[in-house]
Amino acid sequence: MFLPSGSQDEFGNVVRNRNMVCEVFREIIEDRGFVEISTPLVEYASTFTNKYVGMELQNLLKWFNRNGEIEVLRPDWTSAIARALVRLKSKQTKWAYQGSVFREDQPGIEKRQIGIEIIQTPKLLGESECLFLAKELLEKLNIHEYAVELGHTDIFEELTKTMELKEAEKERLRVAMHNKRKDEVYAIAAQYGDKNIADELALLIDAYGSVDILKDYEKRWSKKESMSAIIHHLNRIIAILKEVNIGDIMVDLGRVKNLPYYSGIMFRGYSSDNGDLCFSGGRYDKLYDQFDTKVSAVGLAFDVDNLANKMEISSKKERVCIVATDDTLAFAEKYRKEYKHGIVDIVYEINPFVSYDKVLYVKNNNDKLEVVKA
Numbered sequence: 001m002f003l004p005s006g007s008q009d010e011f012g013n014v015v016r017n018r019n020m021v022c023e024v025f026r027e028i029i030e031d032r033g034f035v036e037i038s039t040p041l042v043e044y045a046s047t048f049t050n051k052y053v054g055m056e057l058q059n060l061l062k063w064f065n066r067n068g069e070i071e072v073l074r075p076d077w078t079s080a081i082a083r084a085l086v087r088l089k090s091k092q093t094k095w096a097y098q099g100s101v102f103r104e105d106q107p108g109i110e111k112r113q114i115g116i117e118i119i120q121t122p123k124l125l126g127e128s129e130c131l132f133l134a135k136e137l138l139e140k141l142n143i144h145e146y147a148v149e150l151g152h153t154d155i156f157e158e159l160t161k162t163m164e165l166k167e168a169e170k171e172r173l174r175v176a177m178h179n180k181r182k183d184e185v186y187a188i189a190a191q192y193g194d195k196n197i198a199d200e201l202a203l204l205i206d207a208y209g210s211v212d213i214l215k216d217y218e219k220r221w222s223k224k225e226s227m228s229a230i231i232h233h234l235n236r237i238i239a240i241l242k243e244v245n246i247g248d249i250m251v252d253l254g255r256v257k258n259l260p261y262y263s264g265i266m267f268r269g270y271s272s273d274n275g276d277l278c279f280s281g282g283r284y285d286k287l288y289d290q291f292d293t294k295v296s297a298v299g300l301a302f303d304v305d306n307l308a309n310k311m312e313i314s315s316k317k318e319r320v321c322i323v324a325t326d327d328t329l330a331f332a333e334k335y336r337k338e339y340k341h342g343i344v345d346i347v348y349e350i351n352p353f354v355s356y357d358k359v360l361y362v363k364n365n366n367d368k369l370e371v372v373k374a
């Protein structure tokens with residue numbers, strides 16, 4: 001009632017947990033040498049709908065400004081940050097952000113994200129740093145049961161390179177791959193390519209799960225230089241991730257890019273108990289081409305709402321209630337420091353719906369104020 005569909009008020013722990021996720025994130029990024037960046041909530045639609053970013057206008061929250069230009073609420077941090085950094089000409093390579101993105105094609109419309117973007121950094125270093133940070137954040141939030149899934153855009157892009165596909169047909173094939181519709185994938189690939197490509201793509205639909213799959217594909221593609229380079233790269237990053245004991249590592253070789261700007265490794269993090277998405281990201285070395293400049297980049301964004309749902313931060317703080325009056329308020333406030341690490345509530349009357357570990361009354365004892373236990 002009184003709110004557009006998708007908008008909602010929130011109270012108490014939901015808000016608190018979300019803020020705590022952001023606090024933990026801020027500490028981590030500071031310690032890892034990231035610099036914070038903020039871009040405006042309102043931008044031109046074209047920043048996101050141009051062919052390098054490729055978002056659909058219909059999915060954006062948009063309106064016309066006075067000059068007849070279309071403006072939107074920020075639907076994506078990565079492309080907004082690219083727009084901002086290209087003018088900044090800074091040598092800083094590691095950037096971090098927090099704030100909402102808005103898209104009509106996602107439940108709830110508003111999604112709160114925290115994330116990082118790393119530019120102009122050697123491939124393996126930048127990609128590992130993204131996942132090291134993800135591991136640190138999840139574990140600091142006490143989320144220990146999680147899986148990191150790796151994919152690579154070039155598997156699909158390389159295999160379909162020789163096919164005579166228009167972009168719309170290619171997108172249809174991508175969507176069929178994404179939805180893991182084997183028959184449809186086979187049919188489109190056979191129509192525009194050949195039987196070999198169709199077989200290869202159809203097989204990839206099932207190439208997800210344990211990292212052991214990489215061994216099969218190492219053999220299968222041993223004579224295809226570009227494909228075995230992809231497997232080699234995935235193997236190298238997996239070895240690094242194993243060494244730091246990141247959660248479960250999985251692969252999905254049939255994964256296609258969910259955002260048009262990805263070009264290389266893609267990663268996602270899931271909570272193991274219910275499969276909720278914790279983070280998503282990847283390499284996007286071609287996004288900056290729109291500004292006629294070559295910038296290599298990789299990054300990821302966390303879903304703050306899902307993390308806040310999952311995290312377990314035990315609050316063992318003692319809850320103390322000091323019952324005061326108009327005349328003893330100041331005394332009660334000064335007394336609060338006796339419980340520096342507790343949660344202290346000053347009230348006139350005890351609220352029976354709140355449970356306290358200790359209730360204290362401020363009493364006047366011969367003109368001297370003192371605190372007595374209930």
Ligand SMILES: N[C@@H](Cc1c[nH]c[nH+]1)C(=O)O
Nearest residue numbers: 078280281282299300301
């Ligand atoms: N912007 C991406 C996440 C990302 C950050 N950097 C690279 N990818 C998303 O919203 O899913």
